[in-house]
Amino acid sequence: MYRSLNDYIARLESEGELVRIKTRVSPVEEIAEITDRVSKTPGGGRALLFENTGTEFPVLTNLFGSVRRMALALGVERLDELSERIEGLLKEALSPRNSITDKLRALPLLADVSRWFPHTTSGRGACQQVVQTGAEASLAALPILKCWPADGGRFVTLPMVNTLDPETGARNVGMYRMQVLDDHTTGMHWHIHKTGARHYDAYKRLGQRMPVSVALGGDPTYTYAATAPMPDNMDEYLLAGFLRRRAVKLVKCITNDIYVPADCDFVIEGYVDPTEEKVVEGPFGDHTGFYSLEDRYPRFHVTAVTHRRDAVYPATVVGVPPQEDAYIAQATERIFLAPIRLALQPEVRDLTMPEAGTAHNIAVVSIDSRYAGQAVKVAQALWGAGQMMFNKYMFIVPPGTDVRDPDALAALVRRIDPVRDLVRSEGILDVLDHATATPGFGGKMAIDATAVDPAAPVVEVPQLPEGFRTDLLEKWGLAVVFAAPDAAFDTPAGVKYLAVFDPQASELTPAELLWLAAANTDPRRDIYMNGSTLVIDARSKRPAAGGQGESGTTPEQPAAVPPAFANPSRFPNVVTASEETIDLVDSRWSDYGLGDLIESPSRRYGRLLLCEGAQW
Structure with missing residues (x-):
């Protein structure tokens, strides 16, 4: 796979999937507005490399923002290859082996699996070619973005946050946004449902400081793995190793005992003190298309910043869909469909999370249905499984239905009986869900269309x-x-x-x-x-x-x-750019080298604003 983020950039450029923007741009709102316009063009536009950011580091955005780029990032020609590969692996691994010959045939499979496990190396990695500690370890040197006008500040948006369970030593790599509070501290936005928050609670019980190291860049499979809904206590770097077909090499950090990918671009080392009062974090223009509002989260203290000499700073911009997170969700659908069938619901045939649902709000699931109430069973099981617990609306359809075809779904919607076919429940919701009066908990609804005849007459x-x-x-x-x-x-x-x-x-x-x-x-x-x-x-x-x-x-x-x-x-x-930023980008569009002017999506969504600022 890729030896560095620059290696991936070179591949994107050779595939015609990258634009280099040489004119100087500001990380404060300007980069986000350019990225938002490009990412909402048909097919997701191209990745953007901003080479002149007012710092020594270029910024890469929209790196996952198309079906093609998502496949390139994960080393496949098409995302369905991921489903096929995982399904084949699981079938091979779990098939009965009664004879010695059958067991010997499994040895190559075991050898392949062993090559995916992350392993540590001695010495320093490329991510530690430049080391700054103490007062020199300043976040001010990085081109960290402020995306939207009512954001509480600048945010690290693609961090791979590495933490350890103090009781088991198990590693977790999660993606939790980090608001820059000053040159040496940030917020650490891990929700109560996340593994990072569970590790934090464990350190708090023990009365110990919590070491944290944040990696950025490197092989894009690392970044994807940090977003993936992995089971608790399963190593995300194992998933990355599987995707890249090569183990992730890890090196020890300079100021704590956490290991991070040797070939990533940046590492921000530090700690969280659970005895310290939490800090106000937010607002933040979020992937829901709305601002997530102020709340209190732990403070992260920086002890070291290390990086490659040729480091590129990766960032994502989230807001009103579609954005590049929709393509990340498509990869997740393909990767985790086979495990859902195997471990949770064998009757599930296909699953999609439409981009309008911003990852969690909407899911369409096709199932084999053999008995009354089977769709209810599937809904309840999925609502209790990993990050599917955040789903709000689920549409359950017969196995022959194309879950991505609006016409096929509309034929069922016209014919359901709202009294008979709606399944109501309550449960966990994403903390970012703003509609519920009980944060993190609210209503859920499934529609059971498994017995609906799509050819039946309609009123x-x-x-x-x-x-x-x-x-x-x-x-x-x-x-x-x-x-x-x-x-x-x-x-x-x-x-x-x-x-x-x-x-x-x-x-x-x-x-x-x-x-x-x-x-x-x-x-x-x-x-x-x-x-x-x-x-x-x-x-x-x-x-x-x-x-x-x-x-x-x-x-x-x-x-x-x-x-x-x-x-x-x-x-x-709703999240929109300011009029000043829109006008600035309009006036400078020809400087960016992006072709004909792309109108700002914020001009459309600005009509939805309820007031000034982040909240009504």
């Missing part, structure tokens, strides 16, 4: 009065109305589904409306039957204004709303 769609958007009515059975958050609205007779949005969303595309609906709803509060119509209230929620029962839009709910049905205490703004 004719009604003629709707003025004021309703009808472009989704014929295909999906969905009418759309736009009403202010505290305004009542009519439910027209004969409509199967009615979605309600803020008036500012009236010009969004169907895909953008799906993103907004999934993000702005808690199924407990916002999805309900009004007569024979299933209503989806996807409007922004006024903080502390109570639930829908107070507004009178759901007459069957009581006026005194329990906490689960109340509005969230804070409601974030």
